[in-house]
Amino acid sequence: MTPSGKTVDAALAQLRQALSTLESAVDGRFERERAHSDIEGEVRRVHADRSRLAQELDQAEFRANRLEEVNREVSRRLVTAMETIRAVLDR
Template sequence: MPAENSVDAALAALRQAVAGLENAVDMRFEAERESMEIDGEVRRVHADRARLAQELDQSEFRANRLEEVNREVSRRLVTAMETIRAVLDR
């Protein structure tokens, strides 16, 4: 009987070790899947950031262009007002 008990104990220990190994493999696969999901999310965030940076650059360019046009319009209005005043003063 002692040999049979030691075989049973060894089989139980082996089953437990195999179950532990299976759990470790499952956890590793889950961690790898989560890592891939995180990598994908990081890539999406970087793509969004690049798109937003490009849109910001375009908006800044447009704002600068509008500012230049605004200055030109103001200059022309001042010139027109001065011309009108000069005509009225005659």
């Protein structure tokens, strides 16, 4: 083989190596992009779940407060009814 043939072979070997390195870099980039996209999707799902849970918590707190108000009103009415019954019995 002539010296120029060796030079061409060496250049081709370097080109093949460079292409292989480039393919690996591109594959790695695609994989990171895919993973990043998966993570972004998961973050969106977590935010949606958090929003839904916050809304459910707000509704539950509202119902609990309403039940507390109703409970106080029922207690007040029971006390009034008992006092009325006592007054009637005491006559």
